[in-house]
Amino acid sequence: MHLKRWLTAIVAIPIVIYLIGFSPRLIFYIFLFLFSAAGLNEFYRITLPQIPISLKIIDILLTLALFLTLYMGNVLLLPGVISLVVIMPMLYFLFSDPSRGEKYLSETGRIAAGFIYVSLPLAMLVQIDRLYLINHSVRGIWIFFLLVVTAANDTGAFYSGKLFGRHKLYETVSPNKTWEGAIGGLVFALIAAILFIKIFRLHPVDPTIISLIIIMSAAGQVGDLAESMLKRNFSIKDSGELLPGHGGILDRIDSILFAAPVLYIFLMFMI
Numbered sequence: 001m002h003l004k005r006w007l008t009a010i011v012a013i014p015i016v017i018y019l020i021g022f023s024p025r026l027i028f029y030i031f032l033f034l035f036s037a038a039g040l041n042e043f044y045r046i047t048l049p050q051i052p053i054s055l056k057i058i059d060i061l062l063t064l065a066l067f068l069t070l071y072m073g074n075v076l077l078l079p080g081v082i083s084l085v086v087i088m089p090m091l092y093f094l095f096s097d098p099s100r101g102e103k104y105l106s107e108t109g110r111i112a113a114g115f116i117y118v119s120l121p122l123a124m125l126v127q128i129d130r131l132y133l134i135n136h137s138v139r140g141i142w143i144f145f146l147l148v149v150t151a152a153n154d155t156g157a158f159y160s161g162k163l164f165g166r167h168k169l170y171e172t173v174s175p176n177k178t179w180e181g182a183i184g185g186l187v188f189a190l191i192a193a194i195l196f197i198k199i200f201r202l203h204p205v206d207p208t209i210i211s212l213i214i215i216m217s218a219a220g221q222v223g224d225l226a227e228s229m230l231k232r233n234f235s236i237k238d239s240g241e242l243l244p245g246h247g248g249i250l251d252r253i254d255s256i257l258f259a260a261p262v263l264y265i266f267l268m269f270m271i
Contacts, residue, residue, distance in 0.1 A: 016147070020140035025129065026071070028140070032122050033067045039118040039249045046234050047110045052096075058088050059111055063119040070126040085115045118250070121260040128264060138200060145196060146216070146263050150255040152192035153185040153217045154224070160184020174228040182221055189217040212266050216259040223258025227251070 019028045037060045044051050044059075062085055069077045089111045093104040128142050138144070161181025169177040193213045194205055203209045227250055231237065238251055 020143050020147075021138065028129070029067060029071055029126050032125055033064060035249060035253070036063050036067075036119045036122045039122070039253065040114050042248045042250050043114040043118055044111075046230065046236060047114070048107060051107070051111070052092070055089055055092055055111060058092070059085065059115055062088070062115065063123075066119055066123050067126060070123055070130070073130065075127075082115075082120075085112050117257060121257045122253075124260050124264040128260075128267060131267065141200060141202060142263065142267060145193065145202060146256065146260060148196045149189050149193050149213060149216045150220045150259050153189040153220045154255055155185075156188025157181040157185030157221065157224075160188075170225055173225050173232060177225070177228075185221060186214065186217045189213055189220075212263070216262050219258040219262045220255030223254045223256070226258065227254035 019031050023031075040059060040063065041056070044056055062081060065081050065084075066078070069075070069081055086108060089108040090104070093108070097104070125143055125146075129140055132142050157177070158181065161176070161178045161184065164180040164184065165176075165178030167179045168175065169179050169182055190210070190213055197203055197205055197209065238248055
């Protein structure tokens with residue numbers, strides 16, 4: 001498991017660095033969209049295994065509309081796109097199976113939850129990239145910062161928990177996670193993020209940025225727990241098998257999905 005985990009990382013890291021830092025932005029945004037579509041597919045496979053294929057396609061097309069809206073810079077369209085995430089499934093059930101009963105509302109809610117949980121946070125990366133593309137010599141610098149925080153947090157928590165873990169963090173949801181692991185993840189995230197900030201002169205190392213790192217680290221760990229709860233409730237071990245040693249897409253980005261909105265809000269206040 002550890003060998004597969006590291007081999008996958010060794011292959012994936014150069015690709016991710018190229019896409020974020022060196023590829024044409026359209027290529028990077030297409031990659032984010034495809035990642036979102038794959039994550040949505042995993043989410044629906046877990047929560048709605050019998051979802052009609054047409055509804056899955058509709059939600060993926062709405063995800064595409066979300067990315068196109070941000071790529072074109074027309075953020076005023078966003079409320080319309082997001083509202084369609086609920087309207088379209090309701091219209092589908094209205095005309096295809098009006099006698100579905102209470103199930104239609106539950107299924108509509110799960111479809112909307114997938115979009116908000118997976119697509120929206122990843123789409124925020126497009127906006128972060130577009131807003132800060134001209135403000136730093138390194139492309140995607142804040143996205144790299146996000147990945148450094150979440151990767152250091154995940155790695156630090158994993159190995160600190162293995163070595164020192166004694167006290168369960170939230171046994172009901174994830175029996176293997178410990179307080180020692182959580183603290184180790186936070187420490188690793190702080191060290192890695194501060195080094196990154198100093199090397200790239202991203203931001204003064206002040207209480208504001210330290211608070212951001214701590215909140216992002218905590219959000220990432222909560223995101224990990226939230227995905228563990230999702231898998232436990234539906235009795236599965238991994239969200240998928242796409243990434244050897246890591247599981248599925250959701251297993252790899254669960255921390256990012258919760259940490260990205262924290263970074264996005266912070267940067268919006270910086271403008």
